[in-house]
Amino acid sequence: MEIGCHVSISGSIDKAVDNAVERECSAFQIFTRNPRGWHAKDLSDEDITNFKSKLKSSKINRFATCAHMPYLPNLATPKKDGFEKSVKILINEVERCAQLGIPYLVTHLGSHLGTGEESGIKRLVEGLTKAGETKNDVMILLENTAGQKNSVGSDFQQLGEIFNQLKPTKKFGVCFDSCHAFVAGYDLRTEKKVKETFDEFDKYVGIKNLKILHLNDAKGDLGCNLDRHYHLGLGGIGEKGITAIVKFANNHKIPIILETPIDDDRDDFGNIRKAKEFA
Known part of the structure; x- marks a missing residue:
């Protein structure tokens, strides 16, 4: 089983590996920068070397590591300057992951800010497609959303429609x-409901495309x-x-x-x- 958590890079980015090992992780996620700002200093050769060296000696499979996009970018925004900055x-971030040898970058899908799902998805696909032109092996992972107002990608059918355009x-x-x-709105409270949910996910998105699973319980109720x-x-x-979800992830590695x-x-x-x- 490959399991871990989001770990801090405070001090230097290689400290993430130390934090993962301390928590007995066999997988982990990081931000490569301050997630609450627009700007980030370049990764130094020392940062890259130390991170890769520690990861190799940790015996954590690098294909069980991922980075997460910062909070501010919005790939579905109708604001031209905001969209360009986000892309x-x-x-x-894709390039930083490539430097560190991290294979996956998780991204939120953004908010259309009231301009409608169709136009928001059009911008999202445009931005993702531009990032997909980078010449490296980093895979961008689309994260399903909670269905907040003006967001896209909470419905599996819509998520699949977005994904299949890329x-x-x-x-x-x-x-x-x-x-x-x-x-x-997807019930995950029993083994039967977990199977039904992932069957629907497979129908529209494809289990074969699922590379990382964020395992979190919910503070709120179903569909809130x-x-x-x-x-x-x-x-x-x-x-x-949660037990059924863990077993599903393990069965599919x-x-x-x-x-x-x-x-x-x-x-x-x-x-x-x-x-x-x-x-």
């Missing part, structure tokens, strides 16, 4: 977030559209559902990444232990 950052196909895959799917992650087994999905909170109830260590118990 520029996406391309830059070329070249080898540059794109999908990241499934369990919290997002649940609050978007509240994007609030919670501790495994303690949220709306619950233990039976899909790396599992936790993005659960850290508070008085549980931390990364506790949630990773719990996920392994469910497995």
Whole structure:
């Protein structure tokens, strides 16, 4: 089983590997930069060498690692300057992942800001296609959304329609977030419902395109559209559902990444232990 969590790069980017090893991860996710800003300093040769060296000695399979896009870019925005800045950052993140040897970059799909799904999706596909022209082996993963107002990609049929427009196909895959799917209306509370949900996902998107699974319980209820992650087994999905999702990911050899909170109830260590118990 390849399982881990989002880890900090505070201090230097290679510290991410130390943090992953400390948490007994066999997979992990990072931001390659400050996720709340538009600008990032270039990765130095030392950063790249240290990250790759530590990853190799850690015995964590690099194909169980991914990076996540920062928060500010919006690939579906109707604002021309915002769209251009967002695409520029996406391309830059793809290049940073290539430098570090990280094979996957997870991206949110953005908000059309009230201009309609059709126009938002058109811009999204345009931006993703531009990033897909980069000459490296990094795959951009589209993450299903929680169904917030003006967002796109929470519905599997729509996510599949977006995904199938992207070329070249080898540059794109999908990241499934369990919290997002649940609050978007896909029931994941029992083994039967988990199977039904992934059958529908396979119909429209394709399990073969699923490269990373974000394993998060949900603070909210089924279909509430509240994007609030919670501790495994303690949220709306619950233990039976989380267990079935873990087993599905293991059966399909899909790396599992936790993005659960850290508070008085549980931390990364506790949630990773719990996920392994469910497995």
